[in-house]
Amino acid sequence: MAEPIDSRARDGARAADTPIAARRALPVWHYAAAAVLGALNTLSFAPTPHGGWLEIAIFAGFYFWLTRTTGWKSALFTGWAFGFGNFVTGVWWLYVSMHFYGGMPAVLAGTALVLFSLYLGLYPALAALVWSFCAGHAKNGRTLPFSPTWHGAFAFASAWALGEWARGYVFTGFPWLSSGYAQVDGPLAGFAPIVGVYGVGWVLALVAAFVVQALVHVRKAGSDAIGGPAGATTGSIGTIGSVATPAGIAVAVIVVGLLLPLVSWTHPENTPLNVRLLQGNVKQEMKFTESGFEESLAEFQRLITEKPADLVITPETAIPVLLQEMPEKFGRDIRAFADGTHTAILFGAVGGTITPERRVVDYTNSLFGITPGQNGLYRYDKHHLVPFGEFVPWGFRWFVNLMNIPLGDFARGAPVQPPFLVHNQPVAVDICYEDIFGEEIARTVRENPTSPGILINSTNLAWFGDTIALDQHLQIARMRSLETGRPMLRATNTGATAAIDAHGNVIARLPAFTEGSLDVRVEGTQGFTPYVTSGNNTVIAVSLVLLALGFAFGPARPGRKKA
Structure with a gap:
């Protein structure tokens, strides 16, 4: 798997050479922005028509925001903020049942909704945590954000799908607002008969990660064109490939999703x-x-x-x-x-x-x-x-x-x-x-x-x-x-x-x-359908294998330099 693009410290030294204790703390607004993204994701679901397209854009923004984190702790809290914003705005109707029909005082009902949303947010948080380790993010000792990579994209899709599956299973489960539901009228609905709602969420996360990977390389190419030597033909060809390949795969997956409804499974x-x-x-x-x-x-x-x-x-x-x-x-x-x-x-x-x-x-x-x-x-x-x-x-x-x-x-x-x-x-x-x-x-x-x-x-x-x-x-x-x-x-x-x-x-x-x-x-x-035959076993097995490979072969923390 490809190595992540090196991040550079401000003084020009490799970020990996900076002591881990000196890691940069992310500002509070980073997590506030993640919560806003989560709240916006509620708009992807019904009654918004064709909200699946909006969801792809929001997930791309969420993945990009995750790549700005600097360690497993910041990744975990970014995922938690995103999840809390999504659930507190997406299941607020529970307040109606508790207060207006259940007779619970408004303060207690509102508190219960917030606490429940914080609990539900733990699953995106754990997904972000697993991604951080299995993409090599938490292991490589970096003090600055790293650029999206191939193994990072597959780790994000797999960790996200497993997190949603766990939310639908633990404590009898509450899989409401699983990301795949927003794709019912979206471009990825065709995958539902094959891998089910969690598999659609896996595909969604993968497409979003590839979109971010391509855009980051576009931005890097622009920076290199301004500050790099003229006539770097080989580098330009490599840059075109690093942009075109993930972008092409993302587009191809969407096209397949749009064509799959033409297949009759029953x-x-x-x-x-x-x-x-x-x-x-x-x-x-x-x-x-x-x-x-x-x-x-x-x-x-x-x-x-x-x-x-x-x-x-x-x-x-x-x-x-x-x-x-x-x-x-x-x-x-x-x-x-x-x-x-x-x-x-x-x-x-x-x-x-x-x-x-x-x-x-x-x-x-x-x-x-x-x-x-x-x-x-x-x-x-x-x-x-x-x-x-x-x-x-x-x-x-x-x-x-x-x-x-x-x-x-x-x-x-x-x-x-x-x-x-x-x-x-x-x-x-x-x-x-x-x-x-x-x-x-x-x-x-x-x-x-x-x-x-x-x-x-x-x-x-x-x-x-x-x-x-x-x-x-x-x-x-x-x-x-x-x-x-x-x-x-x-x-x-x-x-x-x-x-x-x-x-x-x-x-x-x-x-x-x-x-x-x-x-x-x-x-x-x-x-x-294939999903009726195998249930969630397919997406669980694929996700576990990819996460294991990412953890085993992703970038490891470099050894500390001897004095």
């Missing part, structure tokens, strides 16, 4: 379904009151039985009571509608297990399915639960007690559950933010004996009000369609209720905060 199969997606627009503060429950129940009964379809889907916990406590008349009416019109129905309610002593234990957040002409119910129990909302992490009961949210500890469903069969079309369901875990969706598609041809997400985002969370969640669902090559249907309480085709395109959508139903015709698909 194929249509089974008869298309006519589906009605319901949006109740039930106010969150009314949902769990007696009057609000009765009003919600009547409204969803009307929406369900309004007209027949092959499948009708309600939002998450549209019926916010235990299944056994559901009013008998409601159950009879929707069963009669299903049998009389040959309409399958998926509705959200609370599940539970009845003990021999007639006690209810193991409450679950569930979807129940009615199949026309058949007794019994299909049941899906949510597997990936929301911390603080559906289960209380150890030691945080005091935090949950600060909020007035009528949720507690739920039991988990199995990681892979059978699909719901509608006519001859198997459909896989998930609830709420389960669809932000692409590996779990891919596993459901891959490991089911009857592979589902349609994905369904039933959710309630009323907790977050009229915020960017609605558009961000829709963007995440679109990534799941790209990764699996399957259409995704979303039934939500307040938005965004939508139908997404197998290529990640939104084909129909209800306006947010309106009551009604969305009628769509959707065709299921079969076949496995």
Whole structure:
């Protein structure tokens, strides 16, 4: 691998000859600028149209800023500042849920958001730290910034991808705002069926690093042209190559990303379904009151039985009571509608297990399915639960007690559950933010004996009000369609209720905060994309190998001169 370009101390001596204790401290504004870059990166995500192009520019700026650091500590804090700026502006809607709907005092809710953003910022910080060592930055003893190199570019892409994967895994994971999501409408979306959202983030970071590498060599060539000897033909040829090669690779990767959507990884199969997606627009503060429950129940009964379809889907916990406590008349009416019109129905309610002593234990957040002409119910129990909302992490009961949210500890469903069969079309369901875990969706598609041809997400985002969370969640669902090559249907309480085709395109959508139903015709698909087959294993393995090579063969700290 190529050696980094030598940095020079101001007195003309090599920076490596300067004692490490004399390393230059970066000014505070360096980290403030990194935080501003992170905040700007929020604009790359929905609802910004085609934000993927903006994200490439912002990541190039972030990588350039990382190369200005002078050691592993400054790299770590630069990554932390960038991450904090990104998350505190990107998930501010958590404040809405804690304060306006959870009843937490504003100061405590704001403090919780800041602390959570600082925690999330640790993952970009650790990625920057790993990059600093594996690119040779922290090992070479330099006191001034170093110029981007080949091994530095691959180390940046690999460390960034592993950092995002870790954020989606540790402490049950929170992969919201993974960088690959902004590429759903961007130039790198075509890589999603091959390597998934973390792999798209890897490609994004690599392209950004190559762009910076080329621009730095352009600037260096300009400096050499002014201060260097005339007629240095050999050096000029080398400079052209050092600019053209990384720039050409970056452009080629973008072109490949733009062409890959032309490849069909899956194929249509089974008869298309006519589906009605319901949006109740039930106010969150009314949902769990007696009057609000009765009003919600009547409204969803009307929406369900309004007209027949092959499948009708309600939002998450549209019926916010235990299944056994559901009013008998409601159950009879929707069963009669299903049998009389040959309409399958998926509705959200609370599940539970009845003990021999007639006690209810193991409450679950569930979807129940009615199949026309058949007794019994299909049941899906949510597997990936929301911390603080559906289960209380150890030691945080005091935090949950600060909020007035009528949720507690739920039991988990199995990681892979059978699909719901509608006519001859198997459909896989998930609830709420389960669809932000692409590996779990891919596993459901891959490991089911009857592979589902349609994905369904039933959710309630009323907790977050009229915020960017609605558009961000829709963007995440679109990534799941790209990764699996399957259409995704979303039934939500307040938005965004939508139908997404197998290529990640939104084909129909209800306006947010309106009551009604969305009628769509959707065709299921079969076949496995490369990502469904291998999951995140590909990007993890490649990243680990490249980081190991960078650490082993990157520039090492030079030996100290003898007195």
